[in-house]
Amino acid sequence: MILPPAFYERDTVAVAGDLLGCLLVHREAAGTTMGWIVETEAYLRDDPAAHSFRGETARNRAMFGPAGHAYVYRIYGLHTCVNIVTGQEGVGEAVLVRALEPVAGIELMRERRGTDDPLALCSGPGKLTQALGITMSLDRTSLSEGPLQVRSPGSLPGRRPEGWPGEVVQTTRVGITKAADLPLRFYLRGSRYVSRR
DNA sequence: GGTGAGATTATCT
DNA sequence: GATAATCTCACCG
Numbered sequence: 001m002i003l004p005p006a007f008y009e010r011d012t013v014a015v016a017g018d019l020l021g022c023l024l025v026h027r028e029a030a031g032t033t034m035g036w037i038v039e040t041e042a043y044l045r046d047d048p049a050a051h052s053f054r055g056e057t058a059r060n061r062a063m064f065g066p067a068g069h070a071y072v073y074r075i076y077g078l079h080t081c082v083n084i085v086t087g088q089e090g091v092g093e094a095v096l097v098r099a100l101e102p103v104a105g106i107e108l109m110r111e112r113r114g115t116d117d118p119l120a121l122c123s124g125p126g127k128l129t130q131a132l133g134i135t136m137s138l139d140r141t142s143l144s145e146g147p148l149q150v151r152s153p154g155s156l157p158g159r160r161p162e163g164w165p166g167e168v169v170q171t172t173r174v175g176i177t178k179a180a181d182l183p184l185r186f187y188l189r190g191s192r193y194v195s196r197r
Numbered sequence: 198g199g200t201g202a203g204a205t206t207a208t209c210t
Numbered sequence: 211g212a213t214a215a216t217c218t219c220a221c222c223g
Contacts, residue, residue, distance in 0.1 A: 041215070043215075049215070050215090051215080054209085057208080057209080058208085059207075059208060059209090073207090073208095073215085074206075074207060074208095075207095075214060075215065075216060076204080076205070076206080076213095076214060076216050076217080077204075077205035077206030077207065077214085078204065078205055078206075078216080078217085079216045079217065081215065081216085083215085096215060098215085124216070124217070125215070125216070126216050126217060127216090127217075173215070174215070174216090175214085175215050175216065176214095176215055177213095177214090
């Protein structure tokens with residue numbers, strides 16, 4: 001089932017952990033792509049590494065909007081990353097989706113990524129947006145109603161991500177310079193599809 | 198298997 | 211003008 005807004009209107013760290021094993025789905029004319037979420041990072045209020053830390057701007061406006069909507073941004077001038085807004089509206093917290101295990105639409109992912117290696121299709125925040133065709137046009141769209149959706153574990157009877165249910169590793173976030181010591185990254189220990197172990 | 202440089206641009210100082 | 215929640219490829223060992 002599609003996760004309702006109430007799922008996201010909770011403690012951001014709890015949501016970041018609970019998103020592991022959920023399904024990220026993008027439905028579009030070119031086809032539907034989807035993958036199990038196997039790695040996330042939490043970005044909190046009063047967190048110097050969060051884009052919302054210095055207040056609302058045109059770029060980070062989604063983070064201050066309703067939970068359960070997407071915050072999509074461009075990084076290093078060329079890659080796109082997707083976050084899920086969490087917690088109370090106006091606070092500015094979100095969860096970065098860092099890696100997926102590909103589930104469907106894999107041929108489309110291969111074309112977009114230019115590789116056949118299943119481990120390289122979605123094993124990073126910039127990779128998975130390229131594989132799923134997630135663009136800036138999805139910024140501030142609802143993940144409960146729009147073309148980009150998140151579905152609960154068990155949405156695909158008989159199928160489950162590698163290493164799930166299983167141990168969730170909590171460790172430090174990747175690629176940041178501020179608050180780099182906080183353990184706000186989560187991934188499935190048994191999955192080969194995470195960005196780094 | 199690991200490290201480092203370069204790509205490339207929106208955003209904020 | 212510097213920075214940035216990344217990726218790829220070249221090069222080294």
